[in-house]
Amino acid sequence: GENVEQHPSTLSVQEGDSAVIKCTYSDSASNYFPWYKxxxxxxxxxxxxxxxxxxxxxxxxxxxxxxKTAKHxxxxxxxxxxxxxxxxxxxxxxxxxxxxxxxxFGTGTRLKVLA
Amino acid sequence: xxxxxxxxxxxxxxxxxxVKIECRSLDFQATTxxxxxxxxxxxxxxxxxxxxxxxxxxEQGVEKDKFLINHASLTLSTLTVTSAHxxxxxxxxxxxxxxTGLLYEQYFGPGTRLTVT
Numbered sequence: 001g002e003n004v005e006q007h008p009s010t011l012s013v014q015e016g017d018s019a020v021i022k023c024t025y026s027d028s029a030s031n032y033f034p035w036y037k038x039x040x041x042x043x044x045x046x047x048x049x050x051x052x053x054x055x056x057x058x059x060x061x062x063x064x065x066x067x068k069t070a071k072h073x074x075x076x077x078x079x080x081x082x083x084x085x086x087x088x089x090x091x092x093x094x095x096x097x098x099x100x101x102x103x104x105f106g107t108g109t110r111l112k113v114l115a
Numbered sequence: 116x117x118x119x120x121x122x123x124x125x126x127x128x129x130x131x132x133x134v135k136i137e138c139r140s141l142d143f144q145a146t147t148x149x150x151x152x153x154x155x156x157x158x159x160x161x162x163x164x165x166x167x168x169x170x171x172x173x174e175q176g177v178e179k180d181k182f183l184i185n186h187a188s189l190t191l192s193t194l195t196v197t198s199a200h201x202x203x204x205x206x207x208x209x210x211x212x213x214x215t216g217l218l219y220e221q222y223f224g225p226g227t228r229l230t231v232t
Contacts (some may be wrong), residue, residue, distance in 0.1 A: 108158050
């Protein structure tokens with residue numbers, strides 16, 4: 001079935017350094033890839049997304065890259081700050097026969113930014 | 116805009132009882148709602164997809180008779196955990212897609228933490 005692998009499971013970086021989280025998806029029909037940040041006990045918050053017709057998207061300190069051929073996509077956070085500490089989830093999705101986009105989430109990455 | 120609420124935010128119940136969780140879209144009409152379950156330190160697992168006025172579509176391995184989903188209006192979906200057991204203890208999160216806007220967007224609720232004793 002559809003699967004999304006996410007690495008690493010935990011990541012510690014020094015404040016100001018960059019963090020990179022990678023995901024690989026199995027379904028080549030997937031064409032929408034959101035990234036979510038989730039703090040403990042809170043709802044997932046969309047931080048950036050990318051559609052399959054684009055290879056890269058950037059929003060201030062956050063960027064996402066997509067390699068459709070390899071079925072890889074990555075989240076890049078530059079100049080990390082302590083408030084970036086959270087769990088990050090990638091997801092892959094496609095339009096299903098029922099007319100909805102079904103999200104398959106990755107396993108999550110716990111990011112710790114050390115002050 | 117695009118606010119989704121859940122009620123209750125947390126609930127403790129005894130084994131064998133049923134618990135109902137509500138998911139509401141506050142400022143938009145939600146044609147589709149999704150229910151996820153998240154165990155501690157794990158990912159979000161889609162349980163079912165519900166479209167307003169029709170039966171929910173359950174993911175493989177999710178018991179439809181145990182997790183009853185009703186999406187009777189464009190702003191409300193409910194998940195009832197029937198005959199709850201300790202292994203049902205989890206964080207349940209709903210999300211909603213609006214009748215307008217982009218097909219692929221989902222707006223998440225704040226989640227409901229269920230503890231079954």
